[in-house]
Amino acid sequence: MPVQPKKQVTPPSEDKRWRLVDATMRRYNYRPNALIETLHTIQETFGYLDKPGLQYVARALRVPYSRVFGVATFYNYFTMKPPGEHTCLVCLGTACYIKGSGELMAELERALGIKAGETTADGKVSLLAVRCIGSCGLAPAGVVDGQVLPKVTATQMLQRLKDGKA
């Protein structure tokens, strides 16, 4: 049965983007099973999940905060850290691994001075590892700011990041 929230729950801030999040929850009639879809909308809209946002969703969907936090941290796709200005992603799927993506990642870690999953101190670049983007025919594949780079080298990826900054 569709369940409406009993009292008005207000978003964490005046930011108009919360309307997008509200729209997702409304589409699912504020049912608890809308949780994952709602978190997707927040991450898509704001780039990451934070505590006030999770608390808001918990109240709006009437789901315990512990469960919301549990879901947000269980799934790899969700991040609770603000992403860097640019994202640099290396596919570590099997086909890419066989073609040397492990070394590619190591080289990028050295060059950027951070580990996979971290963001440089100046907040410019986030380095991420991903399990197979399904472009195995292009192995090893990297993604810089959403653009897939086929049969890529560390130099090419760093160059692309540099061009993006310029």
Add this chain to the structure above:
Amino acid sequence: MTLDELEKVALKEIQARQQIPHTIDVCLGTTCLALQGDKLKAALEQEAARHPVGAKCRVRGVGCPGLCALGPLVAIKPDGLLYKTVKPEDAPDIVNSLDAEPVARLRCDTEQPFFTRQTKIVLENSGNIDPERLEDYIAAGGYQALLKALTEMTPGEVIDEITRSGLRGRGGAGFPTGLKWRTVAKAAGDRKYVVCNGDEGDPGAFMDRSVMESDPHRVLEGMAIAAYAVGANEGFIYVRAEYPLAVKRLKQAITQARGHGLLGANIGGTAFTFRVEVRLGAGAFVCGEETALMASIEGKRGTPRPRPPYPAESGLWRCPTLINNVETFANVPTILRRGADWFAGIGTAKSKGTKVFALTGRVQNTGLIEVPMGITLREIIYDIGGGIPDGRKFKAVQTGGPSGGCIPEQYLDMPVDYESLASVGSIMGSGGMIVMDDTSSMVDVAKYFMEFCKSESCGKCVPCRVGTAQMHALLEAIAAGEGTAHDLERLELLCDMVKHTSLCGLGQSAPNPVLSTLRYFRHEYEARLLNGGSA
């Protein structure tokens, strides 16, 4: 839309197509898009608009024709030409050549074994229709099977037909599909669900992505037929969030089908109602396991639960639920259209039909292939795949991803079917097939998969949570040359324990890559032991 109306749409579409002498098909799958297929399509459209021959041609975006290694691919129909690694700069030459000689420098031989040795059922429309147009799918015979089933067959007859076809689950385990459908149909309950598992988490596999991107309506039609057969009115497609294009095309397809009365209430003017929703995964390999997947659809952490009860009796929200893989559903419309006997005529005695594989790694022709069951690994790798590049030597082929195993050279002539692959310590799996040459170390491959299972273990049961971490630590030590003979022994013991005591398929199959590499490449492990293993 009734069957008559459907045929009229198909006829109209085919007639409209005959008015246009040439169709230029550009692959817009994820791989070709990464290779700037969209820019190529724009360039071709621009060129066609400028050129007088342009009035005689139509530029179309299509799904994946399969040969990803040579993308972006452009096909000229009905001339039967295929162009490889086409760049936007090549657009003028291609348009100019339409009524003249083909562009020799771009031609790709369509008579090579990569194309001629395949048998296409699931992929029959991939690369031949525009996945964003419902009319294209209808013109290719789409939705006929659904409307035929609804008007001419009882649910029981549909299940009989699927049972007779011998179709088995394409997610990897190979459970007979007809039997699963019958169990759900018999289960008591007013509310039942149909779920499509599109959480293709195996690294190195992209079959389901390609099917959902290239032919989304086929999956929907298969699900609707299944829903009619088992008595469900609601369905979910669970797709990885890492596949944005597949999600977009599925959502678009659902809207189109609903608009034409092919999904939703009173499908085809009958009393049957079926509503489908797309649900996004969020990057958890364990969600490919059916009970974890259902927990995720319910908005919870994707952790599995013990079976029984099986989803067929108590699944989503404790209602009887049918869960099949994308490829399984994609087989269904064709089986009903062409008949169970036709389907059963393909393949081997126990494994019927075809299987789609993502052929990758150290092989010449990487891409997506569909082959009849019973073909040998050698035919796949050397004929279709074109062999190992750079004059290197074949070492092993990995099937089934982190749940599968590595198959060495001595089994290359073994037929590909569920039982044969299991007999050599691997599994059919969902269809990832990764070829390795002599540059790959089997210890490192085993370590790679164990690292994957360790980080993807959901943590619910101890054998998997702790066991995968321990096995990974042992493999790290061995790979670093710090392992002893005793470590190797402990590794084997742990494999056995985790395999037999884990709660779900993830843990139960996590030791497979280690066990199979130990079985065939034990010398590689021993060579890396401390002091040659004598200490």
